Amino acid sequence: MASESGYIYMDHAATTAVDPRVVEAMRPYFSEKYGNPSSIHRLGVETRAAVESARATVARILNAKPSEIIFTSCGTESDNLALRGIGYSGRGKHIITTPIEHHAVGSTCEQLADVFGFSVTYLPVDEYGLVDPADVERAITEDTCLISVMYANNEVGTVEPLAEIGEIAQEEGVTLHTDAVQAAGNLSLDVEALGVDLLSLSGHKFYAPKGVGVLYVREGTELVPVQAGGGHERNLRAGTENVPYIVGLAKALELAHEGMEDNVARLTSLRDRLIAGVLDSIPDVRLTGHPTRRLANSASFVFEGIEGEAIVTHLDHAGVAASTGSACASEAEEPSFVLSAMGLRDRLAQSSLRLTLGRENTEDDVDYVLSILPGIVRNLRNLSPFYD
Amino acid sequence: MYTDVVLDHFSNPRNVGTMENPDGYAKVESSACGDLMEMYIKVDDGRISDIKYRTFGCAAAIASSSIASEVIKGQPLEVAEMITDEEIIEALGGLPDIKRHCSILAASALHKALEDYYKKHAEAHSKAEV
Numbered sequence: 001m002a003s004e005s006g007y008i009y010m011d012h013a014a015t016t017a018v019d020p021r022v023v024e025a026m027r028p029y030f031s032e033k034y035g036n037p038s039s040i041h042r043l044g045v046e047t048r049a050a051v052e053s054a055r056a057t058v059a060r061i062l063n064a065k066p067s068e069i070i071f072t073s074c075g076t077e078s079d080n081l082a083l084r085g086i087g088y089s090g091r092g093k094h095i096i097t098t099p100i101e102h103h104a105v106g107s108t109c110e111q112l113a114d115v116f117g118f119s120v121t122y123l124p125v126d127e128y129g130l131v132d133p134a135d136v137e138r139a140i141t142e143d144t145c146l147i148s149v150m151y152a153n154n155e156v157g158t159v160e161p162l163a164e165i166g167e168i169a170q171e172e173g174v175t176l177h178t179d180a181v182q183a184a185g186n187l188s189l190d191v192e193a194l195g196v197d198l199l200s201l202s203g204h205k206f207y208a209p210k211g212v213g214v215l216y217v218r219e220g221t222e223l224v225p226v227q228a229g230g231g232h233e234r235n236l237r238a239g240t241e242n243v244p245y246i247v248g249l250a251k252a253l254e255l256a257h258e259g260m261e262d263n264v265a266r267l268t269s270l271r272d273r274l275i276a277g278v279l280d281s282i283p284d285v286r287l288t289g290h291p292t293r294r295l296a297n298s299a300s301f302v303f304e305g306i307e308g309e310a311i312v313t314h315l316d317h318a319g320v321a322a323s324t325g326s327a328c329a330s331e332a333e334e335p336s337f338v339l340s341a342m343g344l345r346d347r348l349a350q351s352s353l354r355l356t357l358g359r360e361n362t363e364d365d366v367d368y369v370l371s372i373l374p375g376i377v378r379n380l381r382n383l384s385p386f387y388d
Numbered sequence: 389m390y391t392d393v394v395l396d397h398f399s400n401p402r403n404v405g406t407m408e409n410p411d412g413y414a415k416v417e418s419s420a421c422g423d424l425m426e427m428y429i430k431v432d433d434g435r436i437s438d439i440k441y442r443t444f445g446c447a448a449a450i451a452s453s454s455i456a457s458e459v460i461k462g463q464p465l466e467v468a469e470m471i472t473d474e475e476i477i478e479a480l481g482g483l484p485d486i487k488r489h490c491s492i493l494a495a496s497a498l499h500k501a502l503e504d505y506y507k508k509h510a511e512a513h514s515k516a517e518v
Binding site: 305306307309310313314317334335346347350382383384385386 | 390395398399401404415421422423424425426442443444445446447449450
């Protein structure tokens with residue numbers, strides 16, 4: 001449902017509101033239970049128990065061991081720790097990744113190449129943004145230390161064949177990392193089924209606050225810590241644990257995964273209503289990303305002849321929060337690199353709109369968007385020298 | 389991120405369209421962002437009597453085009469020549485820093501359209517410098 005202000009939020013891939021139940025779970029850990037988990041007095045024992053209970057919760061949902069869960073400050077930090085942690089270990093100087101990763105992976109790979117002399121293979125993606133596992137196998141060399149392939153793309157929602165890549169990585173004995181930031185609450189995070197060694201999560205994508213993340217590190221996967229200091233988080237992430245946020249993240253992940261099946265079914269039906277409505281009512285529009293292998297909450301399009309930023313500004317004016325693609329890049333003026341990698345020409349790659357649904361969205365919200373979007377597109381096209 | 393003036397001009401852009409047999413025409417593309425604007429002007433008695441344009445771009449580019457068309461329409465050529473992107477930004481009540489180049493698109497479309505007009509009317513205006 002629309003919020004009380006009447007504003008409809010359809011940008012859940014950018015961030016989510018903190019669930020009130022999560023706020024409640026966090027509340028005691030600010031001013032009552034404030035001990036440092038490393039302290040040996042009762043206040044420390046109390047918060048240590050809270051952190052370890054949160055770790056156990058996350059581990060259960062990931063089908064992992066608690067000792068394999070590292071709490072970080074965000075998804076970007078988790079990605080950096082995974083890539084640099086392996087990169088700095090001296091196991092090899094070749095990384096395999098995709099051209100459609102979030103900047104947290106993409107820019108880290110660039111730096112590892114530019115500053116540290118790594119060679120990086122960017123796997124091709126097809127028109128839907130899908131990686132072919134056979135290409136992963138072909139790209140592996142003796143010098144390959146890491147494969148990093150995102151679980152689901154943030155701009156177009158395409159879900160990668162991660163389990164198949166996991167099988168290849170395990171057969172070849174190469175460490176596999178996945179940025180699963182968009183997957184939490186949408187897809188199974190079972191690390192055994194996926195065959196991943198490293199997996200990044202970000203709390204604020206699943207109704208926990210901003211400023212807390214997770215890196216799953218499979219037992220036996222040796223990482224060089226990026227942040228040195230005290231021996232927190234198995235020596236992998238120094239810094240006093242952010243107790244309330246860690247508690248909040250675990251609570252949010254629990255809520256997201258206990259109701260996942262129903263939520264995914266509901267969102268899939270809303271998403272399909274939205275996609276069908278847009279494709280039926282607007283000419284010269286294309287769905288981007290895979291038609292079926294996509295996140296339940298993600299609908300993304302390109303519109304001939306107009307710019308995505310202008311559509312988003314109109315939608316905002318009409319009371320709908322949307323995005324052109326990655327929120328992190330929406331101030332950038334370049335065409336989406338994800339859409340370019342999928343083979344879209346520049347002008348179309350500039351015309352993207354992403355609508356990502358969440359728990360509070362209803363059929364009425366979708367119908368409202370469908371009632372205003374055709375007019376917005378028509379008006380912008382009347383203005384456009386590229387649409388007659 | 390946008391002022392009310394920007395949002396007003398973006399939502400209700402003025403003077404949109406094309407023109408048959410314009411006295412001056414220009415099509416300019418921003419190398420920074422791929423935005424594109426085409427402008428048509430009509431000149432009568434040394435004044436810009438009519439102006440039309442079409443713009444492919446963001447809200448700032450569209451609003452800049454619209455407000456520039458309002459500022460320009462009816463002006464003597466020598467006044468129009470002097471209009472800068474700073475004035476367009478000012479008329480809009482400001483633009484976010486990363487969007488300032490959008491105002492340059494409108495100003496340079498105007499200057500190019502005037503150039504085209506002078507070229508076509510070289511004999512009438514020996515000073516073709518813009």
